[in-house]
Amino acid sequence: MSELSTVARRAVEAATGAGASDAEAYVSRESGREVRVHGGEVESLTAATQTGVGVRAWVGHRVGYAYGTDLSEAGVAAIAARAAEAAEVADEDEFAAPAEPAELEALAGLSDPSIAEWETGQAAELALRVERTALDSDPRLVAVETAVYADADERVAIASSAGVAGEYESSTCYAYLQALAEGEGARETGLGFGLARGPRELDPVAIGAEGAERALAMIGAGKPPSRSCPVVLDETVAASFAGLIGGGLSAKAVQRGRSPFAGKLGEEVASEAFALHDDGRDPEGPASAPFDGEGVPRRRTALIEDGRLRSYLYDTYTANREGTTSTGSAARQGYRSLPSVSTSNLMVAPGSHSLGQLLAEAGEGIYVTDVAGLHSGVNPVTGVFSVGASGRTIRNGQLAEPVREFTIAGELLAMLGAVSAAGAEPRWVPFGGSVSTPPLLIAEMAISGS
């Protein structure tokens, strides 16, 4: 048994020894680095390791949680005791129970050994190349605010008094830049990014070029007139909206009456052009893992198909409330957080349209390439949203002048019903969680500009 699993086992025993009727421990160790470059120089180089344990303790049907960084025997015992103590403060909840152990099937390819092989100098060179590509692209591309390369390798172990036991390792790596272009008396920014399991799969030239293109494309942007019109969402924007939809499909939000999808199971909630599933095992998915935050196997769950709502996402607690089974959707933000229902890899099904065909079908409208203010401009309970946006005008089915400083507004369910086509090429985007989506054509949306 590995060191992490031993710590997890010890934490579980300490918690039951401290009065918990059941306990579960989640231990993670992460090592990572980050290189930020600016103006052809390394601005900062960070090397980091972090290790911690989170213990969930049940005293009857009451639950408590504690976490900490001290993995010594005494440290783990203290954390476990605090978890049991926390449970005493909670109220009874008859559905609160640990996850049942299940057969865990390993997932290959989650960890890329090239991370460990890459010298820091190589990582810095990759980030510098991202920056250089952007700066060399056009004289109007005046600066890059930051170009970043980061990678991390994480090992996770879980154990519980119910018999759950598992461990896995996974790696992630990404690079991005914020490019600055200048023209017509204003500065414009453009984001370029790439993500992969290991640095060899990142293409610094493509990342730098994307940031530059996005910034340059915005030069001379003005406000579009207020109107209702067709809108094409690029992959980054579609991913942000998919993330909001994924949040509304959490059984916790639904059961507590805080989701626009409550009471809509089996009903028509989207046009047939929009299909969505969650897949915690997709080989390319950044969030893939053999099991979720409480040791339940990750799996694929169809959420919206043929326009109908097929399923919500469940963890053990929300599944117990409905007498159903967990979809393996208990997520954690590391050892500091209690598991809660969330998407893993959310995947919007690709359609058959090229981007050109989506624009042609839109005719006269707006191609939205960026949205801002999602955390404050969306009501997750009702699905009503109004967010800042920027992008390009679509005229005669072609991309025309850039536009900014406008809002797109509506309701999530109405927007899903108005999806009239999906692009053929999906892309992994780190916004709204971990999302794979093509661009989407929305038949009509409210634009507020000048």
Added chain:
Amino acid sequence: MSGLIDQGVAERVLARALANGGRFAEVFAERRRGQTLAIDESRIESVQSGAEEGAGVRVVDGNTTYFAHVDGLDPAEIERAADEAAAALSAERREPRPLQAREVAPLPIESRPEDVPAQRKAEMLRELNERGRAKGSEIAQFTASYAEARREVAVANSDGLFTGDDRTRVRIGAQAVARRGDAVETGAETLGAHRGFELLEDDPGQIAEQAAAKALTLLDAVPAPSGSMPVVVGGGFGGVLFHEMTGHGLEADHIQKGASVYVGKLGEQVAEPLLNAYDDGRLPGEWGSDAIDDEGQPTQMTKVIEDGRLTSYLYDRLTADRAGVESTGNGRRESFRHLPIPRMTNTYIAPGDATPEGMIAEVERGFYAVSFGGGQVDPATGDFVFGVSEGYLIEGGKVTSPCRGATLIGNCLDALAAIDAVGDDFFMKTGICGKGGQKVPVGTGQGHVRVRAMTVGGTER
């Protein structure tokens, strides 16, 4: 310094950090403890407690910062982090100056939250729950949360500084969902401070009633209007307007990279002469206050706008060195796992002499944004958005229908110059600000403020 790191250990760590050269080295040690709990469906749940400690070591050479952090305060591990930070350097060894301990008086805490039994915190949440739900039968859901956090920090650097701080913050929040037929609306309110449990001695239940009242009011809401119009912004959290539209653009890292619309504007008139604004990390008990920043620099009151003229940017140590000025005490970090960067503390527009009623009475048709859910800005372009959590129409100089789904959008310099009235009803509110992946507590404040014209993005057809 609070027993986090011994002077001898800190000196050894700094010496090792400079073993391969560098002009500056620093060790930041921290112990953080916290407790959170919530009430949902009238049940106390999500009872959590955390205890973490660790240290971060940085070495600065030229324009490059080398940083390594470790969990735990084991001297050997911190020294290993110093070696790791120094590993990429290859110059002559430098010697740090001997440390001179400087005691700092932390902000006073009357009632240590960790000494208050958790059951009492649970009882307070039950009271919030009852009072929120009692506001009306249309309150369908109510949740409330309590969070306390204590951060003990110590900073030692190669200039000989050795100091520390002990910070305790308490915050509660309430969220209500109101339902009438198919109409569903939400309302939220928070209360927080850099204080102990004494913050909650007055009447914490008020925020529950306020959150419920907001949700109930919105049940009668009409879709928000669209288009450019005069906007009156409410006091307190309305200050997030200034935080986004000016504060971020004044952070010196954005300035020095040319990624702010305020580059080259120092000394220039950027607003009407009626506008005065500050960043003040020393406001007693405020959410964004600390005795020192996370580089050991005492916090201060910095006047950023005087009579409409831009008077200062906000600096941490590195950006101040580069600009040849003193740090303004704005070097903040989320934890020992993060590098300090220039951040706001409590940012506010000073009270003016207009009355809220007076400035509304002058508006024929406009929008009244009482409070925001939050905001976002791209300092480089100056484009900002604010999600309005409570807003109303202004018609014929009077506040009329509540509106749902409004967002304000605009560009910093235009909107700042368009502030044409500042109210005398000043107060502060709490926020959590994200930048570069780091979240820090910030205060925002103002009285009512009127912007001559701003784009309201609503759903009205």
